[in-house]
Amino acid sequence: MMDQPTLGAPTDVRVVSAVGILAHLAIASSFLGTILLAIVAEFLYIRSRNQFWYDTARTFSVISTIFFGVGAAFGTLVEFGLVTLWSNFISLIGEAIVLPFYLELFAFLIEVIILPLYVFTWNKIRNQALHWVIGIVAALGGYYSAYNILAVMASLSMRPPGLEVVNLYQATGQSVVGLTDYVIKWASPIDAWNVFWWGANVFIFHGILAVVILTWSIIAAIYLYLYIRDRKPERLMMLKILVPTVAVLTAIQGFVIGHLQGELVLQDDPLKLAALEGMFWNGLKVDPLTSFLAYGSFNHAFWGYFSWPADVRPPSFVFVFYWVFMVIFGVLLGIWSGALSLWYLFPNFFGRFGWARALANFFEKSGIYLMPFFAAFASIGGAVSAESGRYPFILVQVSSNPSGGPPVITGVPVGPSGLLNPTLYFPVWLAVLVLIVEVAMPSLAVFMVYLYLRRSPRREEVKVVEY
Template sequence: MVDQPILGAPTDVRVVTAVGVLAHLAMASSFLGTILLAVVAEYLYIRSHNQFWYNTARTFSVISTIFFGVGAAFGTLVEFGLVTLWSNFISLIGEAIVLPFYLELFAFLTEVIILPLYVFTWNKIKNQVLHWIIGIAAAFGGYYSAYNILAVMASLSMRPPGLEVINLYQATGQNVVGLTDYVVKWASPADAWNMFWWGANVFIFHGILAAVILTWSIIAAIYLYFYIRDKKPERLMMLKILVPTMAILTAIQGFVLGHLQGELVLQDDPLKLAALEGMFWSGLKVDPLTSFLAYGTFNHAFWGYFSWPAYERPPAFVFIFYWVFMVIFGILLGIWSGALSLWYLFPGFFGSFSWARALANFFERSGVYLMPFFAAFASIGGAVSAESGRYPFILVQADPNPNGSPPIITGVPVGPGGLLNPTLYFPVWLAVLVLIVEIAMPSLAVFMVYLYLRRAPKYVETEVKAVEY
């Protein structure tokens, strides 16, 4: 089915949806990163009794609550928009996604109940370990919520085993109340747990690590900015936690999870592979670099991007978001965070070389601006590559073509009869209004954090101990 726009609505709807989802991902990422930092800082306080870690943990527990509160309200707006703008999505895929969304409800309730308990019981619970456990429970709620949401997102790119896409119109000549020709169902009720299959878990943990890396990169840049100005030892203590963790997670993201996700795309979605790798040709052609990375040889042939009809192909710009944004900026983030990690962890060794001190000075001063830039654009590149890569189908599956033509790409079209409600009309002025709200909500959260930090309560100050971690 050709994906043709009606009444100008699909383009507006996709832009509004994309901005809303990316903005919500930014809010969720901020919560995941800040609540984790609060829990880590409280653990360091329990070990060292250093007041700096206590103040840090308490501050970031409040910041995480701000992001959670605004993010929860914003998430409701995004969900309402998805149900309204893509009402066919619920009609055809409700059975498939009911399990992870049901589990996500309990995760969300865990956040709602325990996060305020964590924030408002500082100095109220005398047993600091017990308070820390409450923080772990609050963080678990957030991460388990993200786990289930990302499981649904993973299924949209890689069809889980046992999930069947049925074209009712072709099979029976009927559709679902005139809205969609498709329905998605499990071959067996027990197959619902396949939403969490191996491929989904690769996608899930890839997304969770991206959230932590992005948030910690921004926080590290802020601490680095002030450390360059005043050289306070507590800021260096914080950088010794943030920067090496970023370097390690970036390495895992690229060399482990990124590699595994690339293998899944290679096996299951040749059209997406062609778009990501920039294979802009028709028919079979040898790509030496991709062949070497995928198979260890230089002579494997791949189906090119133009081998499939135009209405099936992802946008050509996916190649830019994948290679320039995600891959190159991700590598640069690894270089900057890795170099600073070596300098902060082994200053005695590198400090004896003048070239090392000069290089460290370069990475410090440029890292203030470049590390969050690299992390943000790498995250955007990864998100756009994943989301656009499935266009214009959902629950994608590739099957060999018996006549030797390109593999058959099957799924649910985005257009009329598929995900798009044919009765929908979405004028441009309404799209602009919704975009303004979608941009204003995350901006409000950032402004609230700014106000809190500007007027943060003065906790009991003690002399900072020179404790190294």
């Protein structure tokens, strides 16, 4: 009898893991974006006492709870999947990056306890400001959870100061329980807090801004569609909050946080820089554009992608995800959101010009489809650039080459003897089933939101009193 096809190659396992992580990221992003919008809308209600903001805040508090519930369950599934597929990872995180995981548990407890309190106390707490504070605490729990998880992801890309990677097999001829050759340790116990060093915070806030930009772009597109249909003033009120926020955050993301992130990659991982920037040559060569962006001159030379051995280089396709998806689509999102912001915030000024009205009509109708498209693919591009860009190592470190060649790139290998479980082989049909579940979970969350928004409005009985 023929053997059943099995899944065991690092590339195949990475596909299963990547789909699960991106799907979970989509649900988690939706929660963080919608809970933030809920507390912003409630704040506007407290200031204006406009019923529209109250209804909006209450609606998005429920929507955020739907995303949180599905995301929490799905996150558990993804976690067990990662532990199974990348079981060697467990032998590494014990000392290296357990601190943010431990702190994340407390953040999760805040979410679990405070979020239902926020949702089920509408009209139950007389002091609206107190209810708003409860919402802020629920949102902070979610963002602090994201902060700690992103700190772990940042460490995998840029090794924190004081974190040492020891190749146990080279040192003693032994491995850890026959699975991995590597042991990760801090030079000093107090160095464990270095997991939150400056570079990690740049990475963290880069990811958090991307979450808000993505979610609010999608919500803005929905309100834009509704506003074009009926031109209700409350839709315009919402767009005046959503669209300018997306524009401002996109500018900060690109010109401030993105620049700082690029400086870190430039200093700490020249191989990843070569892959991202498409420096597909061997040896040192001047790259005028990167030189100008990094050093303010046009004559700085960089080591090319092919200067390093093939088994060390990250995939070449990260160049497409970085430039086409993240950079170009991010710029286009900034253009669309910026143009609409000017039109909505200064209608009296731009309304005097026929060309401005024509452009606004174009940006409105196309923005329904293009804004969420640009935001989604920019986010995917950033995620793939970060995750695949560090392959085939995690906990990357760069040291000078004594022979004068390109810098030496070291870290923990992603494949066998590094992170991949070498004993795991499961049928391809099971992998396909896992992929189906991974895609179905965010779809389920969206469908639940659809059912909630399509619910029949409650009709209060009017009592007629006869005199």
